[in-house]
Amino acid sequence: MTFVQLIECRTSRWDELDRLLDTWAERTGGQRSATHALVGRDRSDGAHVVELVEFPSYEEAMRTSNLPETDEVFRRMVALCDELPVFTDLEVVRDEQFSESAVRRFFGTLTAAGELSPLNDLVDEDCHSHDPVNPQDTIGLDAIRRECRMWRDAFDAVFTVEDVLTQGERACARWRWDAVHRGEFLGIAPTGRRVAMTGTTVFRRGPHGTFAELWWQRDHLGLMQQLGALDELEH
Numbered sequence: 001m002t003f004v005q006l007i008e009c010r011t012s013r014w015d016e017l018d019r020l021l022d023t024w025a026e027r028t029g030g031q032r033s034a035t036h037a038l039v040g041r042d043r044s045d046g047a048h049v050v051e052l053v054e055f056p057s058y059e060e061a062m063r064t065s066n067l068p069e070t071d072e073v074f075r076r077m078v079a080l081c082d083e084l085p086v087f088t089d090l091e092v093v094r095d096e097q098f099s100e101s102a103v104r105r106f107f108g109t110l111t112a113a114g115e116l117s118p119l120n121d122l123v124d125e126d127c128h129s130h131d132p133v134n135p136q137d138t139i140g141l142d143a144i145r146r147e148c149r150m151w152r153d154a155f156d157a158v159f160t161v162e163d164v165l166t167q168g169e170r171a172c173a174r175w176r177w178d179a180v181h182r183g184e185f186l187g188i189a190p191t192g193r194r195v196a197m198t199g200t201t202v203f204r205r206g207p208h209g210t211f212a213e214l215w216w217q218r219d220h221l222g223l224m225q226q227l228g229a230l231d232e233l234e235h
Contacts, residue, residue, distance in 0.1 A: 002092040002209050003058040007051040009077070009085040014041070017049065017080045020073060027069040033060040035101045047082065054099075056121035058091070092209070100164045103171050103203060106211070107159035110148055119145060124212045131216040144214075154185035155195075169205045174198075177218075181227060188227050195226040 011017050021039065035054050042048035055061040064070060078084065102122060109117045119141060129138040129147070138147055151157070157179030165172045177197045183190055199218030206212030224230055
């Protein structure tokens with residue numbers, strides 16, 4: 001379940017605190033699992049500062065809190081405040097805003113180095129993935145992860161998300177995929193070729209805040225042509 005931490009403090013040294021928040025983001029950028037952070041100042045009391053930080057779960061929030069960088073920044077934050085900050089932990093029970101950051105994180109996770117993430121903080125256990133290239137839908141998180149691993153085994157790749165549009169419980173992403181063909185793919189031996197593909201993906205968010213349904217549209221024919229799979233047919 002999505003988790004939000006509400007942090008309130010009073011400070012007469014806002015500019016220094018603002019720079020400190022930048023430092024915190026820089027030092028924990030590769031480890032911090034926050035999906036959204038918002039900072040506001042009270043219009044009627046400029047010394048009153050409120051920060052809302054969203055995490056995929058309470059466990060992820062605690063992992064970030066236990067980072068050495070977080071402890072150091074907190075001590076520096078206390079020194080800038082007129083009194084001790086107040087923390088309120090909130091379990092999100094209703095969320096009407098589709099998270100663009102979750103969509104972007106999804107694509108980043110698919111091609112991230114190392115072992116493939118469990119994806120359970122992004123994708124429902126019974127998610128349905130629709131792809132016109134496949135004769136049947138891919139159903140369930142385990143099946144989706146198997147398909148992701150197939151692509152990862154075949155290509156060293158990266159997604160570039162060009163646009164994300166959100167409306168209600170749905171979002172649409174336009175993306176570009178750049179890769180090097182390193183492993184067997186649909187019976188095609190590794191070619192070492194650099195290939196690219198463009199496409200769009202539509203997401204539907206489920207009741208738990210994770211993706212319950214995916215619709216893929218991509219230039220699969222163009223990819224096969226780049227891999228040389230159509231050479232014999234063309235002749």
